[in-house]
Structure formats: structure tokens, C-alpha cells
Amino acid sequence: MHPAPGPYRPPTPGPFRPPAAPPTVEPAAAEATVDGAGSGHPAVDAVIQALANSADLPPRDQIAEYEAAHSTLQETLATIDQG
Incomplete structure (x- = not known):
């Protein structure tokens, strides 16, 4: 028989980790995307490309990459809207 479960305790957050730096744009890399x-x-x-490269990272590091990608895309859209 299994012991009765205790009260729910949410997981404790780990230390704060700032998001990864946005990817740098290299002319050759910009043309060579995931599907060509x-x-x-x-x-x-x-x-x-940065998101494709992050597929093999641990989930915690993937989240940082997703946040950096989101930030970069927001900035990119803001500059397009201003133009």
C-alpha cells in the first residue's frame, strides 16, 4: 500500500538566470536556415537557426533561448513597424 500523499508544495524556484543574449546575425548563417x-x-x-540549434539543450537552457528569440523578434517587428 502507498503512503497517503502530503499537502501540495509547489516546486521551489531555482536561482535567477538572465536570458541568453540574442543571436548574432552572420550573413552566411542568415541564409542557411533550418530547411535551407x-x-x-x-x-x-x-x-x-538559434532555435533549431537549441533543440539538444536541456529544457532550462531551451527556455532561455526561447525568451531571447521572443525578445529579438519583438525588436525586429518594432523596427519594421517604424519603417
Whole structure:
């Protein structure tokens, strides 16, 4: 028989880790995206490649990459809207 479960305790958060730096845009890397077809915007292509590269990272590190990608895409969209 299993012991009765105790009261629910939410997991304790780990130490704060700032998000990873946004990916740098290299001209050659911007053209070489996951499926070989670029989006037409170097920053977006770099984000797509960075996300593909993060697939083998531990989940905690993937989250940091997703946050950095989100930030980069927001900044990119803001500059497009201003133009």
C-alpha cells in the first residue's frame, strides 16, 4: 500500500538566470536556415537557426533561448513597424 500523499508544495524556484543574449546575425548563417529557405530577414533567419540549434539543450537552457528569440523578434517587428 502507498503512503497517503502530503499537502501540495509547489516546486521551489531555482536561482535567477538572465536570458541568453540574442543571436548574432552572420550573413552566411542568415541564409542557411533550418530547411535551407530563408525568411528574407537576417534577424529572423538567425532566430530560426538559434532555435533549431537549441533543440539538444536541456529544457532550462531551451527556455532561455526561447525568451531571447521572443525578445529579438519583438525588436525586429518594432523596427519594421517604424519603417
